Amino acid sequence: MNRKWIGLAATSLLVAACGLVAAQDKKEHDEPETPLGKIMEKVQKLNGDMTRYVRNAAQYKKSQKDLEKAALEFAKLAKESKKFTDPYVKNVKDVKEPQKKWDDIMDAWEKTSKDLAAAVAKDSTTQKEAKELFQKVKNTCADCHTVFRVEKEAF
Ligand code: HEC
Known part of the structure; x- marks a missing residue:
């Protein structure tokens, strides 16, 4: 993989991780x-x-x-x-x-x-x-x- 692709993969991983954190936050807020x-x-x-x-x-x-x-x-x-x-x-x-x-x-x-x-x-x-x-x-x-x-x- 060249650098550009590694960067892209890392970015999308980061986006996915943020989405997960946001979902977790929401869950904690909505459900006791x-x-x-x-x-x-x-x-x-x-x-x-x-x-x-x-x-x-x-x-x-x-x-x-x-x-x-x-x-x-x-x-x-x-x-x-x-x-x-x-x-x-x-x-x-x-x-x-x-x-x-x-x-x-x-x-x-x-x-x-x-x-x-x-x-x-x-x-x-x-x-x-x-x-x-x-x-x-x-x-x-x-x-x-x-x-x-x-x-x-x-x-
Ligand atoms: C002696 C104390 C006490 C009494 C009586 C009491 N509650 Fe609560 N209630 C609490 C506490 C403390 C919380 C917060 C719980 C938590 O989030 O850890 C709470 C939370 C709640 C929640 C939010 C639940 C959630 O976290 O989504 C609701 C709805 C609720 N009470 C309804 C009622 C109703 C209706 C009654 C009466 C029929 C009642 N409570 C009586 C202490 C009480």
Whole structure:
């Protein structure tokens, strides 16, 4: 091979390598690679389903069983998530007893989910009541994210 061809081959290799790095970057950004991030993906999907289930009375009636199941799954996922404190708890600043705060919010998520499931299991519970109970569950997501979910770019 003459010099020109070697140069060309090297250039195209470099281009290919850059493409690979870019693809890798994108993958890391789009897909959660932490164990908690993976659970949260499931949580997000269930959250969307549940939001739909409580949207109106007709939908609620149709989805009551599914909603109960999803709420119980939430309680399970909350229990599972609780142990993944690292690195979130140690990274927060200006929070007193972050470990306790983490545990408390996880417990609140589990409890509000169980309350929702129990209410939905009863025929007397209305869609409006279920929606309010679901809102309490969602408040725990926000409570935790504002404290512990620091965007990666911030580090
Ligand atoms: C006690 C804390 C806590 C609670 C409660 C919590 N989350 Fe999260 N969530 C986190 C943390 C921490 C992350 C960042 C995980 C990571 O990327 O490593 C996260 C990430 C996420 C993500 C992004 C996942 C990704 O990386 O793509 C979604 C979506 C999400 N949570 C939804 C929810 C919803 C919906 C609820 C409530 C039903 C909820 N979370 C409750 C702590 C919590």
